[in-house]
Amino acid sequence: MSFIASRILANNSVLSWSRIFSEPSCIPVRNYAARRGTRERKMKKKVKKEEEVKVKFIPHNERDKEKLLAARPKLKFDDSWKGLPIDDVYSMKYYRWKIYPFEEAVQCHRETHHPDMYNEPNASLHVHIELNMQGEKKTRFVENFNRIAAVPFKFDHGEERTIVAFSKDVAVQKEALDAGAELAGGVDLIKQIQSGAVLLQNFQFIIAHPDILPELVPLRGLMRRRFPNPKSGTLDVDLNTVTKRFIHGVSYSAKKDEVEKDFGLVETIIGTLDMDSKHLEANFAALIEDLNSVRPKREGDFISRCLLWSPPSRERFKVDHKLYIKSEEKEKPARENEEEDDDLGERVAL
Structure with missing residues (x-):
């Protein structure tokens, strides 16, 4: 090796050692202690522990609720698929319900409440009305409501209204x-x-x-x-x-079922059996008209079925409520007038 080459190598080695000791080091150095419990937490994350699921106490009336609801018969009644009876005597569960004229249904109750039988000629006449509570949309339903229908012929309803x-x-x-x-x-x-x-x-x-x-x-x-x-x-x-x-009218409330939310029920009194049949029919017509006035704005019937019954008898007679509902063409102007009155009342109140 020549003299010049040896001098170059010597100079390079000196430069390299000087750089090592003079320049700052790039090796990571930690001058503080690790946080307490860090390693333990990391180890716990690696080990998967199945947490025990605590079963809460379930009341006896809520146990197997889903099974009971699935086995519960539907409240909606539809016998349109059944045939009409041919004979005079037949089993009612295999055929459609017979639709009675209103006066005939009242007369049937009067016969059972005759003094020779139940001996309650002044018993109250109840009406059982089933409703379709579905709103304008399939997922919306009519809320429960309370109303008082004006009836042309008053009777003792047994309520004190102030x-x-x-x-x-x-x-x-x-x-x-x-x-x-x-x-x-x-x-x-x-x-x-x-x-x-x-x-x-x-x-x-x-x-x-x-x-x-x-x-x-x-x-x-x-x-x-x-x-x-x-x-x-x-x-x-x-x-x-x-x-x-408000004093002499028929008070009624429509309540929807908690499970079948599209099913609603109204039960109220429209008079007593000792009243004239025409008067009872007029009260029934007024109730149907008032109930149909709050129907949702959708196609289809709001009132599904109407039954007349009078305790203590359990007999129920179906009547045709559609005879007492006005046509839709006559109802539209009335609804528009009601909406205008509502807007007027809100403006005055504000």
């Missing part, structure tokens, strides 16, 4: 009192309610004339859902008629 009426006109207040309202007043009555001298809890129904609606707005928090509005029939110009409807 009514308070509001109006600025003294003559209208007197009409409400004469019709059966327990209390009627104007702005002075509103002030008494605000001061606590009069309690709204003592009254079952609250009705009002549209002229005093702006003054009733401060009481909206106390009235809540009972605040007068045209949809519920508690806001009207003719308080005399409204009062009579």
Whole structure:
């Protein structure tokens, strides 16, 4: 090796050693201790432990609920696939229900309640109405509701109904009192309610004339859902008629089933057996008309079936409710007028 080559190698070795000791090191160095429990957590993640599932206590009435619901018979009744009876005597479960004229169904109940049999000629006449609670969409259903239908022929329904009426006109207040309202007043009555001298809890129904609606707005928090509005029939110009409807009308409630949400039921009283058959039929027609007025805006029937029965007898007679439903062409203008009244009431209240 020449002298020049040896000098070059010596210089390179000196440079390399100087770089090692002079330049900072790139080797990672940790000057702190590891966090406590880090290794243990990592080890636990690697080992899969099956957690024990704790079975909560299930009440006896909820055990095997799904199996019971699956075995439960459907509430919707449809015998359209069955044939019509040919003979005079037949087993009813194999054929369609016979549809009775209203007067004939009432007469059948009168025969069983004759003094020679049940001896209850003044028994109440009940009506059993099945509803299709499906709304405009298949996944929407009609909510439960309570209403009072005005009937042309009053009877003793056995309920005590208290009514308070509001109006600025003294003559209208007197009409409400004469019709059966327990209390009627104007702005002075509103002030008494605000001061606590009069309690709204003592009254079952609250009705009002549209002229005093702006003054009733401060009481909206106390009235809540009972605040007068045209949809519920508690806001009207003719308080005399409204009062009579709430006192002598037929009170009914529609409730849907918790499982079959498209099935609803209404059971109420339309009179007594000692009343004239024409009067009972008129009350039944008024009930059907009022019930059909709240039907959802969809195709198909809202009322599925109507049965008449009178306790203590368990006999039920099917009647044709479609005879008492107005045609859709006549109902459309009435619904439009109701919607306009609702909008008017909301604007005045606001």
